[in-house]
Amino acid sequence: MPAVDLLFNACLSVFLAGAVAGLVSLWRPAGARFLAFGLALCGSLLDIAASVATLAQGSTLLWNLPCGVPVFSWSVRLDPLSAYFCLALGILGAAVSIYSFGYLRDWKKPRNAGALGFFYNLLLLSLVLVFTAANAFFFLVAWEVMALATYCLVSFEHEKEETRQAGVLFLIMSHAGTGLQLIAFLLLAVAAGGLDFSSFHLLASRLPAGEQGAIFVLFFLGFGVKAGIIPIHVWLPAAHPVAPSNISALMSGIVIKAGIYGMARVFFDFFDVPPLWAGILVLAIGVVSALLGVLYALMEHDLKRLLAYHSIENIGIILIGFGAALMFHSLGHPTLAAIALIAGLYHTLNHAIFKCLLFLGAGAVLHATHTRNMEKMGGLIRKMPVTAFCFLIGAVAISGLPPLNGFVSEWLTYQALLAGFGTTQSLTRVMFPLAGALLALTAALAAACFVKAFGITFLALPRSAEAEQARETAFSMRLGMAILAVGCVVLGLGASWFLPVFDPITQQALGVRMSSALVASNGFVISAGSPRSGTISTVGIAASLLLLSIVPVLLWLAWGRRSRRTSGPVWDCGLPGLTAANEYTATAFSKPLRMIFSALYRPRREIQAEFEVSPYYPTAIRFESEIEPAFEKHLYDPIKERILALANRMRALQAGSIHAYLAYIFITLIILLLFGARG
Amino acid sequence: MMEAALQALLQLMLLLAVAPLVSGFIKKLKARLQTRRGPGLFQPYRDLYKLLRKGMVIPGTASWLFTATPYFVFLTAILAGLMIPMVSAEAPLALFGGVLAVVYLLGLGRFMTALAGLDTGSSFGGLGSSREMTISALAEPAMMLAIFTVAIGANSTSLAEIVKAAVGQQWHFLAPSQMLAFAALFLVLIAETGRIPVDNPATHLELTMIHEAMILEYSGPYLALIEWGGAIKQLLLMMLLINCFWPFGLEAGWSAPGVVTGLVYLLLKLAALSCAIVLVETTNAKMRLFRVPELLAVAFTLGALALASTFLF
Numbered sequence: 001m002p003a004v005d006l007l008f009n010a011c012l013s014v015f016l017a018g019a020v021a022g023l024v025s026l027w028r029p030a031g032a033r034f035l036a037f038g039l040a041l042c043g044s045l046l047d048i049a050a051s052v053a054t055l056a057q058g059s060t061l062l063w064n065l066p067c068g069v070p071v072f073s074w075s076v077r078l079d080p081l082s083a084y085f086c087l088a089l090g091i092l093g094a095a096v097s098i099y100s101f102g103y104l105r106d107w108k109k110p111r112n113a114g115a116l117g118f119f120y121n122l123l124l125l126s127l128v129l130v131f132t133a134a135n136a137f138f139f140l141v142a143w144e145v146m147a148l149a150t151y152c153l154v155s156f157e158h159e160k161e162e163t164r165q166a167g168v169l170f171l172i173m174s175h176a177g178t179g180l181q182l183i184a185f186l187l188l189a190v191a192a193g194g195l196d197f198s199s200f201h202l203l204a205s206r207l208p209a210g211e212q213g214a215i216f217v218l219f220f221l222g223f224g225v226k227a228g229i230i231p232i233h234v235w236l237p238a239a240h241p242v243a244p245s246n247i248s249a250l251m252s253g254i255v256i257k258a259g260i261y262g263m264a265r266v267f268f269d270f271f272d273v274p275p276l277w278a279g280i281l282v283l284a285i286g287v288v289s290a291l292l293g294v295l296y297a298l299m300e301h302d303l304k305r306l307l308a309y310h311s312i313e314n315i316g317i318i319l320i321g322f323g324a325a326l327m328f329h330s331l332g333h334p335t336l337a338a339i340a341l342i343a344g345l346y347h348t349l350n351h352a353i354f355k356c357l358l359f360l361g362a363g364a365v366l367h368a369t370h371t372r373n374m375e376k377m378g379g380l381i382r383k384m385p386v387t388a389f390c391f392l393i394g395a396v397a398i399s400g401l402p403p404l405n406g407f408v409s410e411w412l413t414y415q416a417l418l419a420g421f422g423t424t425q426s427l428t429r430v431m432f433p434l435a436g437a438l439l440a441l442t443a444a445l446a447a448a449c450f451v452k453a454f455g456i457t458f459l460a461l462p463r464s465a466e467a468e469q470a471r472e473t474a475f476s477m478r479l480g481m482a483i484l485a486v487g488c489v490v491l492g493l494g495a496s497w498f499l500p501v502f503d504p505i506t507q508q509a510l511g512v513r514m515s516s517a518l519v520a521s522n523g524f525v526i527s528a529g530s531p532r533s534g535t536i537s538t539v540g541i542a543a544s545l546l547l548l549s550i551v552p553v554l555l556w557l558a559w560g561r562r563s564r565r566t567s568g569p570v571w572d573c574g575l576p577g578l579t580a581a582n583e584y585t586a587t588a589f590s591k592p593l594r595m596i597f598s599a600l601y602r603p604r605r606e607i608q609a610e611f612e613v614s615p616y617y618p619t620a621i622r623f624e625s626e627i628e629p630a631f632e633k634h635l636y637d638p639i640k641e642r643i644l645a646l647a648n649r650m651r652a653l654q655a656g657s658i659h660a661y662l663a664y665i666f667i668t669l670i671i672l673l674l675f676g677a678r679g
Numbered sequence: 680m681m682e683a684a685l686q687a688l689l690q691l692m693l694l695l696a697v698a699p700l701v702s703g704f705i706k707k708l709k710a711r712l713q714t715r716r717g718p719g720l721f722q723p724y725r726d727l728y729k730l731l732r733k734g735m736v737i738p739g740t741a742s743w744l745f746t747a748t749p750y751f752v753f754l755t756a757i758l759a760g761l762m763i764p765m766v767s768a769e770a771p772l773a774l775f776g777g778v779l780a781v782v783y784l785l786g787l788g789r790f791m792t793a794l795a796g797l798d799t800g801s802s803f804g805g806l807g808s809s810r811e812m813t814i815s816a817l818a819e820p821a822m823m824l825a826i827f828t829v830a831i832g833a834n835s836t837s838l839a840e841i842v843k844a845a846v847g848q849q850w851h852f853l854a855p856s857q858m859l860a861f862a863a864l865f866l867v868l869i870a871e872t873g874r875i876p877v878d879n880p881a882t883h884l885e886l887t888m889i890h891e892a893m894i895l896e897y898s899g900p901y902l903a904l905i906e907w908g909g910a911i912k913q914l915l916l917m918m919l920l921i922n923c924f925w926p927f928g929l930e931a932g933w934s935a936p937g938v939v940t941g942l943v944y945l946l947l948k949l950a951a952l953s954c955a956i957v958l959v960e961t962t963n964a965k966m967r968l969f970r971v972p973e974l975l976a977v978a979f980t981l982g983a984l985a986l987a988s989t990f991l992f
Contacts (some may be wrong), residue, residue, distance in 0.1 A: 383744045401787040414779055421831050433827040433986055440823035447790050448812035461740055525774055534836035540775035545754050559898045564734035570801045584805020592813040596972045624795030
């Protein structure tokens, strides 16, 4: 398709131009944000156009990047799966670029805006290439550029110790993941005799079982680091919050989805029918990530860290869909597998949109109050009404409540899990309803967590002077958030019209098209495979809610008209006047859950009270409470210690004498020669 | 289309009318069991009428969320009520959502109530929100397991299909999986409707209150909407239990005689279930908050056993 070709090329060139513009504006900083972020906006729109065209036609674009470096093929392939992820990237890129105009306005050093623009465009460019690279070598190069651009963006505010540490942690873990991918790609390349993705198609399933398993696990872990699955998630809650907020939004929205894209590519393109245990593994990790992600999120009162933990939770939900799809595929139920895959992919896009929205909202709040600590916020719904409303939409969507988009994808996941019970007679089938029950627990805890996040941040009285003086953000920031909020509503209410988008993807992955089965005859109802097995209609729910509001109106007309509204003080138990000190705090809100799950959290608290006359009348109280970071303490610290101990012993090699180093080089050369002669 | 609208209207009327009656019946029965005379059977209607005409005080600290919440609570409850079979095995709005939609719609109402609790800035509100969200989160997996057991039996999450499947095999409800799932859902019902031993609906201004703490600042017509919505929520959770597990007396379609017999059966079954609730309420003391997870763990175990026993029978 020449049109798609053109659009896609234009998109890549514009991102490149944006990066160059960012670099140039290091010297002419005045227009940096307009030029760099304006170009990023154009590039994102072109990217949306190219992916929409690809998805609409169900076509595949093949193209070679004129790169000038021989040996490796720099080939790009925009197939429906790639286009779907590019679409998510485009939507987020557009919204975040618009948001960035206002976000960067008040930056003290405008030169930084140029640097940010450079890395930002580079990140978008590398993400497009990650989603579309059709060659293992090219893919890894794009992946590495993405990781480095992300690293630079994470460590952007490097004056702070916390930021530097998070950046380094990200870099190390990201590279460990890339290393695992590299091994898996090499295993495939040896079998295929080439590096092109087209030669990997369905190849993995033809390999011996052991090799198959190794490739699967290596890819799963390699991409899992980027996606943030538990237990290799620790970088995520450290790195996402410290980045500038527009970058956090992009990272949680789409960069972690690069891991999901990689898994989808491997599981449903490189593998034909994966072994059953692979599906079980993915499902189990998905459930664990979802549940632990939300449980850790509940204990956070740093707004951005809380959101980062929710990314882990939602990656878990996506993987529940993927795992179920893999299991159904191995059990020989391609249509069910397609429903589960659609559930996972739909949640990928939904999560991208509402998580990006929530991070942008958190960024706006941070911008206005200069703190990430929820305990110092409050009352912002009156100061920042638009931000509050958008954040509320995101909160309802991420809690999976109807009629917004999170509900649709979670509903599809439940339906797939339920139908899964009938796919096998063995004990494995109990996994499906159990996973469903734990998903229900996850969703309910997420709702609790967002009541806390929204309630403590935006409602009641301001808890600090900063919150008191907060002002609504710039127009462009509100516009960026509003676009995504509309996205949540559209993908929720319009779900039955959106589902045909998945037809070319499931056709390519599993050989079935589901839209005719998933959309019931009248177009606005979604069914789970067949109308008999269960239906929902988000439009119907929204319309009914509107229609039913006649009832309260009638009640008011009949009896309520005499009722008078007056404003009055809140019941404060007889104390003189309610202050912010009377309010419930985020820590108090999550206290019951901290007690109930204390086996997991191992909370520690310390109270010191100073008093003069009697302990009942303290003059000052110091309260400290923390939970044990279980993974860091029990998994990562021992590994870190081993590595440091090993490095200490290796220090003997670094003698500092040039003769010793020459000897090392000589010995290495001889070993290599011997190795070469043998081969 | 016309017919469907009429069915929806009829069920809506029944929901609005029967819900306060069930609350009144439970209160009266509880009073009699405690050798009190108690308020009359129709007291809830009088309360609602009185509240609707009263003036209301809106806290100065509250935002628009506080005013929006009563509508959400009321509307989600009646919409969910229209998705559940009541006097016929068909539900008027079954096409718009099955049992999952019902659970999540109630979740939306709860989400808004909890936010409204925090909105006023009173510490009671936050306390109620925190506890309500905790308990409902812990009740959710038990509820889902029980629902899955029923849904798997019917091979559908549509409540009309579930009830029709149950009607088809009249004495199926004596199967162990059904009985265990019933027990699990009954415990969830107790927790979700805020009854003893989880919460006490009859208390105001106690440190142990949960639901009442969230809505402490509401008055007048808004309180009426919340109370009515709460009564409807209780009714529809009871109907969920009744019609999925004891489906007798329900006809597959809508017909005038069918609706009348369905209504008679519904009232009888509601009375029986109310008796069970009242017995539980009067013979138990309220639990400490941190004992409630144990109760819900029991419900979860019962649900898991129900699921496991579908293997055997």
